[in-house]
Amino acid sequence: MKPKLTLKQIAKELDVSISTVSKALRDSNEIGEDTRQKIKAFAKLYNYKPNNIALSLKNRKTKTIGIIIPEIVHHFFTTVISGVEKVANERGYNVLVCLSDNSFDKEVLNMEMLANGSTDGFIMSLAKETMQKQDYHHLMEAINHGMPLVLFDRVVDEISCDKVIIDDVIGAKKAVQHLLDIGCKRIGLISTVDYVSVGKLRTKGYKEALQENGVALDEDLILKIEEIENSEREIEDFIAGKKLDGVFAVNEHFAISAIKAIQENGLRVPEDVSVIGFTDGELSKRFIPSLTTVSQHGERMGEEAATMLIEKLERSATEDEHYKTIIVEAGLVTRNSTKS
Amino acid sequence: MKPKLTLKQIAKELDVSISTVSKALRDSNEIGEDTRQKIKAFAKLYNYKPNNIALSLKNRKTKTIGIIIPEIVHHFFTTVISGVEKVANERGYNVLVCLSDNSFDKEVLNMEMLANGSTDGFIMSLAKETMQKQDYHHLMEAINHGMPLVLFDRVVDEISCDKVIIDDVIGAKKAVQHLLDIGCKRIGLISTVDYVSVGKLRTKGYKEALQENGVALDEDLILKIEEIENSEREIEDFIAGKKLDGVFAVNEHFAISAIKAIQENGLRVPEDVSVIGFTDGELSKRFIPSLTTVSQHGERMGEEAATMLIEKLERSATEDEHYKTIIVEAGLVTRNSTKS
DNA sequence: TTTCAACACGAAAACGTTTGCGTCCCAGTA
DNA sequence: TACTGGGACGCAAACGTTTTCGTGTTGAAA
Numbered sequence: 048m049k050p051k052l053t054l055k056q057i058a059k060e061l062d063v064s065i066s067t068v069s070k071a072l073r074d075s076n077e078i079g080e081d082t083r084q085k086i087k088a089f090a091k092l093y094n095y096k097p098n099n100i101a102l103s104l105k106n107r108k109t110k111t112i113g114i115i116i117p118e119i120v121h122h123f124f125t126t127v128i129s130g131v132e133k134v135a136n137e138r139g140y141n142v143l144v145c146l147s148d149n150s151f152d153k154e155v156l157n158m159e160m161l162a163n164g165s166t167d168g169f170i171m172s173l174a175k176e177t178m179q180k181q182d183y184h185h186l187m188e189a190i191n192h193g194m195p196l197v198l199f200d201r202v203v204d205e206i207s208c209d210k211v212i213i214d215d216v217i218g219a220k221k222a223v224q225h226l227l228d229i230g231c232k233r234i235g236l237i238s239t240v241d242y243v244s245v246g247k248l249r250t251k252g253y254k255e256a257l258q259e260n261g262v263a264l265d266e267d268l269i270l271k272i273e274e275i276e277n278s279e280r281e282i283e284d285f286i287a288g289k290k291l292d293g294v295f296a297v298n299e300h301f302a303i304s305a306i307k308a309i310q311e312n313g314l315r316v317p318e319d320v321s322v323i324g325f326t327d328g329e330l331s332k333r334f335i336p337s338l339t340t341v342s343q344h345g346e347r348m349g350e351e352a353a354t355m356l357i358e359k360l361e362r363s364a365t366e367d368e369h370y371k372t373i374i375v376e377a378g379l380v381t382r383n384s385t386k387s
Numbered sequence: 388m389k390p391k392l393t394l395k396q397i398a399k400e401l402d403v404s405i406s407t408v409s410k411a412l413r414d415s416n417e418i419g420e421d422t423r424q425k426i427k428a429f430a431k432l433y434n435y436k437p438n439n440i441a442l443s444l445k446n447r448k449t450k451t452i453g454i455i456i457p458e459i460v461h462h463f464f465t466t467v468i469s470g471v472e473k474v475a476n477e478r479g480y481n482v483l484v485c486l487s488d489n490s491f492d493k494e495v496l497n498m499e500m501l502a503n504g505s506t507d508g509f510i511m512s513l514a515k516e517t518m519q520k521q522d523y524h525h526l527m528e529a530i531n532h533g534m535p536l537v538l539f540d541r542v543v544d545e546i547s548c549d550k551v552i553i554d555d556v557i558g559a560k561k562a563v564q565h566l567l568d569i570g571c572k573r574i575g576l577i578s579t580v581d582y583v584s585v586g587k588l589r590t591k592g593y594k595e596a597l598q599e600n601g602v603a604l605d606e607d608l609i610l611k612i613e614e615i616e617n618s619e620r621e622i623e624d625f626i627a628g629k630k631l632d633g634v635f636a637v638n639e640h641f642a643i644s645a646i647k648a649i650q651e652n653g654l655r656v657p658e659d660v661s662v663i664g665f666t667d668g669e670l671s672k673r674f675i676p677s678l679t680t681v682s683q684h685g686e687r688m689g690e691e692a693a694t695m696l697i698e699k700l701e702r703s704a705t706e707d708e709h710y711k712t713i714i715v716e717a718g719l720v721t722r723n724s725t726k727s
Numbered sequence: 728t729t730t731c732a733a734c735a736c737g738a739a740a741a742c743g744t745t746t747g748c749g750t751c752c753c754a755g756t757a
Numbered sequence: 758t759a760c761t762g763g764g765a766c767g768c769a770a771a772c773g774t775t776t777t778c779g780t781g782t783t784g785a786a787a
Contacts, residue, residue, distance in 0.1 A: 048533045051503070053773060064737045069775060079735055100443045100504035101773035104742045109440065111483075111505075120469050122669075125460045132459070132486050136493075141505060143451075144484045146472050153476075163391070164440040164743090165451075165481060193388045303673050310675075329462075330670055333643050335650075393743060404767045409745060419765055441743035444772045504773090 052095045061089060103164070111141045112356055113166035115157050117149040117174050117201070122299075122328035123345045124172070127199065130349020131170055138357050151176040155185045162188075167360050168195035170352045173203060179242050181205070195359040197352045200343075201244060209359065210372040211352045215245055215325075218341040218377030219252025220259075222295050222323040225339075225379055227260050229386045231293030231321055234262075236269045237282060237301040246271070249297045249325055272301065283308045293321045299328045302338055306384065321385040325377075336383035344375050351375065392435045401429060443504070451481045452696055453506035455497050457489040457514050457541070462639075462668035463685045464512070467539065470689020471510060478697050491516040495525045502528075507700050508535035510692045513543060519582050521545070535699040537692045540683075541584060549699065550712040551692045555585055555665075558681040558717030559592025560599075562635050562663040565679075565719055567600050569726045571633030571661055574602075576609045577622060577641040586611070589637045589665060612641065623648045633661045639668045642678055646724065661725040665717075676723035684715050691715060 058065045063082065071078045071086035072095075078086075089095075103109045114131055116124045128144065135142050143166055147154035154174045161169070169189060177183070178201060186206050189196055199211040226234050236253045239246030250269070257264055270285040272278045282301060286294075286308035294309075296302035302324025309320050316322055316336055324331060327342035351373045381387070398405045403422065411418045411426035412435075418426075429435075443449045452475055456464045468484065475482050483506055487494035494514045501509070509529060517523070518541060526546050529536055539551040566574050576593045579586035590609070597604055610625040612618045622641060626634075626648035634649075636642035642664025649660050656662055656676055664671065667682035691713045721727070 048531060051532055054775095055773075065774085066738075066776080067736060069773095070736090073775085075776095077735070082735080096499065096503045098504040098773050099500075100440060100449065101742090102775090103440045104444050104744095104772090105774050105776095107742070118469075119472070120462070120465045120669075122460070125465055128484070129458075129460050129486065132484070136486075136497075141500065142484055144468070144472070144482055146469065146476075159436065160481060163436045164438040191388060192391055300673075307675070329460075329668075330673060333640075333670055333674070335647070335675055394745095395743075405744085406746075406768075407766060409743095410766090413745085415746095417765070422765080438743050441772090442745090444742090444774095445744050447772070 051098065052090075052093050053098065057086065057089060057093075057095065061086060108167050108360070109165060110139060111143055111166050112168055112170060112353065112360075113143045113145065113161040114170045115145045115147055115154060115161075116172050117147050119144070119146055122330070123200075123326055123343055126345030127172075127349035127352070130346035130351075131353040132349075133346075134350050134353040134357070140353075140357060147174040147177075149175045151180055151182065158185045158189060162192065162194060166194070168197070168356045170197045170199065170349075170356055172199050173201040175201075175243060178203065178244065195356055197356045199348050199352050203244070207370055209352075209355045209370050211348045211355070212372065212374055213343050213348070213377050214374050215248035215377070216252040216255065218325065218343075218379075219249040219295065219297075220256040221252075221377065221379045222325070222341050223253050223256035224260070225381070225385065226293040226295060226321055226323060227256065227262070229321060232262075233265075233268065233289065233291050234293035234295060235285070235289055235291040235305075237285070237294065237296040237305060238269065238271050239297060240271050240273050245325075246297055253295055275300075279304050279307075283311070287312060291320055294323070296322070296324045299324045299326045299330050299338070299340070302340075302384075303330065303334060306334075306336075306338075317384050317386045323379075323385060327380060331380075331382070334384075339382045339385040340380050342378045342380050344378070347375050391438065392430075392433050393438065397426065397429060397433075397435060401426060448507050448700070449505060450479060451483055451506050452508055452510060452693065452700075453483045453485065453501040454510045455485045455487055455494060455501075456512050457487050459484070459486055462670070463540075463666055463683055466685030467512075467689035467692070470686035470691075471693040472689075473686075474690050474693040474697070480693075480697060487514040487517075489515045491520055491522065498525045498529060502532065502534060506534070508537070508696045510537045510539065510689075510696055512539050513541040515541075515583060518543065518584065535696055537696045539688050539692050543584070547710055549692075549695045549710050551688045551695070552712065552714055553683050553688070553717050554714050555588035555717070556592040556595065558665065558683075558719075559589040559635065559637075560596040561592075561717065561719045562665070562681050563593050563596035564600070565721070565725065566633040566635060566661055566663060567596065567602070569661060572602075573605075573608065573629065573631045574633035574635060575625070575629055575631040575645075577625070577634065577636040577645060578609065578611050579637060580611050580613050585665075586637055593635055615640075619644050619647075623651070627652060631660055634663070636662065636664045639664045639666045639670050639678070639680070642680075642724075643670065643674060646674075646676070646678075657724050657726045663719075663725060667720060671720075671722070674724075679722045679725040680720050682718045682720050684718070687715050 054065050054068045058068045068086055071083040132142050145157040183206050196208040202210045238250045241247045282304040294305045302322055306316050306322055314320055323339045325341045327340050331338035331340045394405050394408045398408045408426055411423040472482050485497040523546050536548040542550045578590045581587045622644040634645045642662055646656050646662055663679045665681045667680050671678035671680045
């Protein structure tokens, strides 16, 4: 077990000073041609690689970006990570992943862990509990300490920072409009409680689409799910009574639960009821019938977020202090859960 | 934008030396009671947190574990990460995630990036290309430099290190046995090429189960998929000609493709053909019919891997130099794609 | 022969910690 | 009074870099 080679060891081995080795390896012309070659040859031979930790300490940057998300066993988040990783990798950054488990405390803890030098900046989607408590002091603190922050998906107006979101309202509108276009009259909405911003926004899109098409809003056709655990039951009950011919669900699980419930009621999808879900998961493609969805383009969001963050990191810090919000468009992907 | 508080600043502010501050904060009894209190109060007031990078440099350990996997948009791997993250978090470690994209070169690059001080040890599942080339020099190098390595799922005999695997052979046997038990006579196997170890092992289990039950092996009923891209076509063709009454697929995708193909052939699942897949993905639970699967217990594997790694990290390095292989049992989860 | 620039290299500080050891001062003892 | 011991603190090295600023040597010009 040989320990890692350091500048000091090279210096001793070649009987020069540490600074000479460092300069030679960085091709400084302060060092004579012959010693430079000798040192570089030696370094290559023994596969010298500078120690990242020492570099981080010296440069006060870690070339690492921290990403904190509520959960990872979730297709959307993994696609986002994938996007982040891709551009991070291209630009020489590493990705530190932390999970908040939707818990406010864990989110704060994770941020504190990473903020003490482990990370140059953050990419985050907020925990449900955080949005509920509306306590964002940990975010403020990071920003105050000069750590760039990019929020995605679960964002919040109170914090001014870069953001990457999907046009939830428009996406939902597209979906509902599509349902209307194929002739649906009684369109149900399966959403989440309003403090989850996406739930609120997608509900808004649903309402706007109805309004623009002159369809009266029937609050009775809207189901708001609080506990994910009981969602299947709630959805069954909801589907059973409403005589719907269209369903718009704010996520994939709800959409699939809806389809199951519909089928259990002896109706067919899409012949009797058309169903559209928000989120473009693996499930949607492979389910039978495959789901018509509003695609979130997670990978794209991840790429945008990472690009913004790295750009901010590599700018001279003091420069422009204004924030962008990138809206990635949501696209309707028609498959087999809607009539054509 | 106030920069982070350091020992030096506290020292200046309180007009003591840096070492006094450090010792006071670490409750050394070298420091007088009153100054100690004063310093601790000040530190708490201004929320001092030691800089991780400096600590890493000094202690030569980063409290970070690197995990390198082929891809992240894959349910099994996310559950593993989830497990790793859980125990890492409990024990004060961070998790650095890198994706190899199944490319040998990216895997090597990632390892080199992380090996230079970013990480104390590795948890890896090997890239397909790596297993193909059988080039493990990067793994050897990490081990030689004293960085513990835990391999999971896609492991390899040539490397001696800790491993976490599933009993693929037994798992596959369980599945095929179950198919035999419910009366299947012509059981097809949809596998991968043999250099993917799991493909080989699960194939072995398939063969053993048949043999133990006195069923003659018909190589014609075995399909080996090379390119994931064309898998659907290949599976369709395979299913069409064989008159199977049972199918065992080595992963979820193949299983679902098989079900689709079966249904397109006018047959019913599970009435006419029973299907079992390896891997316990989200898809399996929610697909219609929901899939009978051999569960891999990814989270459990992640936990085991992380525990082994951390234990090795925190032992005095020189201690026992023997390696464990943990085998987590694969459980059959019967759902609706098999007759009962 | 003296002077001076150019060249090639080394010393040292800095990043933020921890820690072994030295030093100062004061009280207690002989 | 002189010596000793210990309490309370500071110095400095170390982790592995990079970089600024010396410094010594050489060769050529005056």
